[in-house]
Amino acid sequence: MRKILIVGNWKMHLNASQASLLLHRLQERIPGRRDIEIVLAPSMLSLQPLSVQVDRRKFRLASQNAYWRDEGPFTGEVSFTMIRDLVSYAIVGHSERRHVFNEDLETIKNKMAAAVRNEIMPILCVGETKQDRDDGETKQVLHDQLMSALSNLTAGEVQDSVIAYEPVWAISDGSNYTEHIVAKPHQVAEAVNYIRRYVTDVFGEKAGKQVRVLYGGSTVPEIVSGFLDVEGVDGFLVGGASLNYQVFTDIIEAAWRWQRKGGKE
Ligand code: PGA
Numbered sequence: 001m002r003k004i005l006i007v008g009n010w011k012m013h014l015n016a017s018q019a020s021l022l023l024h025r026l027q028e029r030i031p032g033r034r035d036i037e038i039v040l041a042p043s044m045l046s047l048q049p050l051s052v053q054v055d056r057r058k059f060r061l062a063s064q065n066a067y068w069r070d071e072g073p074f075t076g077e078v079s080f081t082m083i084r085d086l087v088s089y090a091i092v093g094h095s096e097r098r099h100v101f102n103e104d105l106e107t108i109k110n111k112m113a114a115a116v117r118n119e120i121m122p123i124l125c126v127g128e129t130k131q132d133r134d135d136g137e138t139k140q141v142l143h144d145q146l147m148s149a150l151s152n153l154t155a156g157e158v159q160d161s162v163i164a165y166e167p168v169w170a171i172s173d174g175s176n177y178t179e180h181i182v183a184k185p186h187q188v189a190e191a192v193n194y195i196r197r198y199v200t201d202v203f204g205e206k207a208g209k210q211v212r213v214l215y216g217g218s219t220v221p222e223i224v225s226g227f228l229d230v231e232g233v234d235g236f237l238v239g240g241a242s243l244n245y246q247v248f249t250d251i252i253e254a255a256w257r258w259q260r261k262g263g264k265e
Pocket of ligand 1: 009166170171172173174177216217218219237238239240241
């Protein structure tokens with residue numbers, strides 16, 4: 001029903017030639033398969049050259065960000081309109097955008113609308129901080145982030161979007177993702193269930209069933225099958241581990257193995 005989706009977020013790593021080499025290595029190792037979708041999100045700088053190099057039977061491209069106005073006097077920004085021919089997806093509202101670059105709910109709402117307006121599928125990131133969780137505010141935070149980000153979209157647009165549950169406390173700080181804390185499957189189950197219920201309540205049964213929901217935060221190959229077992233989880237938004245072609249390939253292979261064994265019953 002919902003296709004497994006694995007997204008590699010390269011963040012602010014790799015210059016254009018390093019990015020090209022990583023794509024080359026991934027293309028050598030990963031066969032094209034119709035039942036799993038793999039998306040790569042390189043830096044803005046590499047999007048254009050990688051869009052020429054990429055084997056579209058295997059991968060699609062995503063931007064990590066873009067500005068919501070289509071054009072104008074906005075020094076330093078790149079709009080969704082400018083990248084619409086290069087990417088299929090755009091990550092919107094990543095916690096690093098929210099917390100390091102102070103993107104507020106209004107900005108993220110505008111970016112969601114801009115992505116959809118430009119026929120780019122948004123990957124909306126939502127998730128609570130450690131403080132929010134300790135305060136028992138996780139659901140409230142998810143509610144506020146979803147309500148605002150999705151408020152300008154139709155049910156059909158939400159249904160085609162992707163929502164990534166990324167608890168901020170589980171996202172690696174870049175030093176060593178293998179040693180970083182990962183969320184527990186029951187915590188992910190609870191949050192993902194909440195997200196899907198919200199979408200169902202506001203946008204209807206069909207949107208709630210079809211929207212794809214990912215987990216993100218220190219993903220490593222070892223957690224893949226256990227997390228895919230969690231009701232409602234359709235894949236991963238992978239940061240640190242996506243920079244290592246062997247580890248990223250292992251993540252994808254773990255998802256294939258899980259699928260071959262029968263997937264979700
Ligand atoms: P991480 O990043 O896998 O390095 O924790 C995930 C993300 O920020 O999307």
